[in-house]
Amino acid sequence: MVEANGGQLQQLLINLVPNGRYTILAAGRSGCIRIRTRMQVDGVALEVEDDGAGIFESIGERVFEPFFTTKGKGAGTGLGLSVCRAVAQEHGGRLRLGGVGQGTQIILGLPC
Ligand SMILES: Nc1ncnc2c1ncn2[C@@H]1O[C@H](COP(=O)(O)OP(=O)(O)OP(=O)(O)O)[C@@H](O)[C@H]1O
Ligand SMILES: [Mg+2]
Numbered sequence: 001m002v003e004a005n006g007g008q009l010q011q012l013l014i015n016l017v018p019n020g021r022y023t024i025l026a027a028g029r030s031g032c033i034r035i036r037t038r039m040q041v042d043g044v045a046l047e048v049e050d051d052g053a054g055i056f057e058s059i060g061e062r063v064f065e066p067f068f069t070t071k072g073k074g075a076g077t078g079l080g081l082s083v084c085r086a087v088a089q090e091h092g093g094r095l096r097l098g099g100v101g102q103g104t105q106i107i108l109g110l111p112c
Helices: 006-026 060-064 080-090
Strands: 033-040 043-050 094-097 104-110
Touching: 006 033, 006 043, 006 080, 006 104, 060 080, 060 094, 080 094, 080 104
Parallel strands: none
Antiparallel strands: 033 043, 043 104, 094 104
16 A cells, blocks of 8 residues: 555656657657556555657666756657656655666656
């Protein structure tokens, strides 16, 4: 069981899923977005993973900075992931990038 604000978690998914959709559409092919939950030693994890183009290693953690975007003018505000990280922190959890591989994995860790 986690104590959480349902509206804020919904807000988080409303940001993460379109990010996955965008990168897959930009690749001009079909793709897959997976949402998984699992137990961890110290809480639970919610993972949103896509098989799009991925995030360049040189960009890394900068994706969480407010107003950081690689989308063209008018296409993105660059606020999505910074809002998601704030939601995680308000819940005593954390939001991080998953391991490198094809695509992108964003992991929300929440305490039980
Ligand atoms: N799933 C993803 N795959 C590849 N790059 C991503 C993914 N999610 C985020 N990014 C990168 O991180 C940047 C910041 O994402 P963020 O959601 O904060 O802003 P945005 O999507 O650009 O704009 P918006 O404010 O409309 O969400 C994106 O512009 C993109 O470069
Ligand atoms: Mg976004």
